[in-house]
Amino acid sequence: MARTNLQFANLELFVDQLTGAMTFTRTSLLTAAQGALVTRFAEIDGRVKKNLDRVLAAFRQHRLGVHHFSSMTGYGHGDLGREVLDRVFAQVMGAEAALVRVQFVSGTHAIATALFGVLRPGDELISLAGPPYDTLEEVIGLRGQGQGSLKDFGIHYRELPLLASGEPDWGAIATCVQPQTRMVLIQRSCGYTWRPSLSLEDIGKMIQLIKSQNPDVVCFVDNCYGEFVETQEPPHVGADLIAGSLIKNPGGTIATAGGYLAGRADLIEQASYRLTAPGIGHEGGATFDQHRLLFQGLFLAPQMVGEALKCAHLLAYVFDELGYPVNPAPLSRRRDVIQAVQLGSPEKLIAFCRILQRYSPVGSYLDPVPAPMPGYADDLVMAGGTFIDGSTSELSADGPLRPPYIVFCQGGTHHTHMALILEALLEAQVF
Template identity: 45%
Template sequence: MDYKMMDWKAKFPQELQAKISKVEAKIAPKLAEMDEQALYNQQRVLELFRKHKVSEEDLVSSTGYGYDDIGREKLEKIFADYFKAEDAYVRPQLVSGTHAIATALFSVLRPNDTLYYLTGMPYDTIQEVIGVAGDNPGTMKEYGINFAYTDLLANGKVDYQAAKEKLLADKSIKVVAIQRSRGYATRDSFVVAEIKEMIEFVKQVAPQAVIFIDNCYGEFSETTEPTFYGADLMAGSLFKNAGAGIVKGGAFLVGRHDLIEGAAARLVAPGVGKGEGPTWGYMRDFYQGFFMAAHTTVQAIKGSIYTAALLAEMGLEVSPAWDAPRTDLVQTVIFHQPEPMIKFCACIQHYSALNSYVDPVPSYMDGYEDQVIMASGSFTEGSTVELSSDGPLREPYALYIQGGLSYEHVKIAISNAVNETFYQG
């Protein structure tokens, strides 16, 4: 049968078919632009693989102490080069982006030091690390580390005047943290050009402070990264963008050599640092995931563009808009009511590769203060470079949709979710 005769939209109501066709035509130039971005970033990665002479032997993993792991050392040089940083720490022992962030911050901060967030209150799991939410052992608060932040302006941008006053007045501020992605807020994620401006501001006002970037969901989303512009230390997850859905665990840090050494000492032990850390069976996935990251990240972003355009066509409030600059994988949709939010999230689960028969139920999760609804039929648990959605059951009932290993999967899942949420029953 001629594939052109097989209309995947045929089962939808005529009105929805028309909306999809309209959206497809509208976003086509934007999708082509994203393909060019993927090509640029892929070329950079390929050149680094060639520069460092990656070979089959580098894919062999180590055990025990992990001494003299040549593949691990080479991979960390590739990460450092790609992010234009002095050093990198890429390990399966870092179990998540949150773990990498906590490791980095605890390695720099000491009792009576202050961690200051320039980009407002951080998201839920970091609040738990700091100790401003939850009742957990081992928080920064328990260690006598102070925390401060400056609220963002009404438009979601940094309040530079208030931040300047805070930075000049509080000499205990040792780390200035910048959160690239929105977390569970409805503000826009910060594009790299905005983060560049933040870095320049901090270096001028508080040059002694360590500038830390929470880059989760951000890698390969643009052609530049915050470390290009002088960020001192940056964290990301390997089972998000940088692992392309191939990596099954781990996280990374990039930045100044002394800060990377400090983080390694914090994670392992002083005097051991980067020298130990077996890679078990991870190295092939780490290399292949990083090689595929440019392509896979753009597949997810193209899915987010389609999602934003179609849901806006349905009259929903979306952020970012389909034609807005993209700097991460997160697409926010505001439902203003719990019922359609839960229904839409369930539909994404039903059109996942795994556990499509499962109905997600709002529940309390470790690290979160409110009940959370979550759909994730991913091959790797928590791999939000794969299609997933989640959000807290609280006003304004915002669902955060992210990921998609292929644009085609996102398109099918989101279209069916719109159909079943708004056209059936």
């Protein structure tokens, strides 16, 4: 075989070395990302410290001890650990009261409990930031048969579209309240949309505009994916009520189930009657020896959220360099732990999820395929071999099979895990 102008006497050797050069180039991309993000990572560490200090202050204030890890059985009456957990969560979230329960099966369940607990027939609910998250559509009555939905109970719903830029329509928000308006819903995270997630400044401004029209309107924030991203929570800027899931940020990746509500004491009481029954409220509900995990998860949460944010920054930087649209943009300020990448085809969406699954600690042998999911209109492809089933805070990726085929990645217990996944994604040469 004649020697090439590159002085390779063997075509096989040429291919091997070319592949090695490509691998080196792609590895260098990840190294460049890690170098470019040093300042951002240091900023994240600073916020982790402040948030951990807030959690520890609540533990000290309420004198948390090992005796609070024991739980009651049966009705759960007089459960001291559960009562202290509620008070600790309330203080951390900047609220008067909280309802932290393993009986909440998801964040959607916690949100629905609050909606049905506070709203009454004839009331109006307004979504201030466009359509709600997919799983709330059937709760509200926008999709499905309406059985048991807000619509079925005579509660009216209205939503304010976002501007073309994806930002809230501040003019519409400033004039939206009607006499029948009882509650506004503010979804902090982008959900399965391409809009920017809301900052605490955005949320505070929305609340101020609503309260200036009618101070009695309840401002309710879906706080999922947003906890501990900043150094305050929505009640610190005026929110009356917030909700979230314990297998997302505030569970610290070790809470086995559950959700929370936090806010004004009277609203928490109303919601507790919906979760249990009038007359029982927050005083019932056994916690099945989960107290230690819930307290410890809250202690770990600031650090776990910090690592998730680092994972998101790495993903955004690398895929932006590869030429894919990413939301949020690289190096930009984070408002939640979600990173979206517009992949452009179902094949790439599925390939991304399959590679992430292969590098998951649990179920790495499984092959994610698109399938229906309760509460969603489109088939979803989901990846995330987690120790807690469905714990998106441990690291997961998913997306609906609809154009433009966006993968939504969230969570991560340590950013080195994301680095390994990015190496595998780059080496696959699919992207």
